[in-house]
Amino acid sequence: MTDKIDNEDLLTCEHCGKSFPGTEPHYAFSDGPWLCEEHAPSLSDAIAQHEQFLAYGENDPVDFDYETREDMEAALADMKADLDANGDRKLVWADEVAA
Numbered sequence: 001m002t003d004k005i006d007n008e009d010l011l012t013c014e015h016c017g018k019s020f021p022g023t024e025p026h027y028a029f030s031d032g033p034w035l036c037e038e039h040a041p042s043l044s045d046a047i048a049q050h051e052q053f054l055a056y057g058e059n060d061p062v063d064f065d066y067e068t069r070e071d072m073e074a075a076l077a078d079m080k081a082d083l084d085a086n087g088d089r090k091l092v093w094a095d096e097v098a099a
């Protein structure tokens with residue numbers, strides 16, 4: 001994500017209600033809600049979520065921002081390789097401050 005935002009825009013953690021600037025590490029869902037670093041999912045959480053989703057055949061991958069199940073399976077394989085290579089970590093990033 002490289003969305004540029006104004007520093008004054010505060011995000012709100014959906015889990016704990018904390019407000020924080022987008023320039024702090026956080027997790028963002030594609031359709032809006034945010035999670036602070038403390039409540040962000042980890043890479044292993046995302047892998048488990050993808051595996052559960054793919055194991056249950058009736059889901060629509062579009063809900064996860066994938067066009068096809070094959071795209072989602074490829075992303076899952078990438079995440080597993082990442083976990084093996086780099087270990088588990090929180091899935092967070094910080095927005096750039098608009099110039």
Ligand SMILES: [Zn+2]
Binds near residue numbers: 016035037038039
């Ligand atoms: Zn939180």
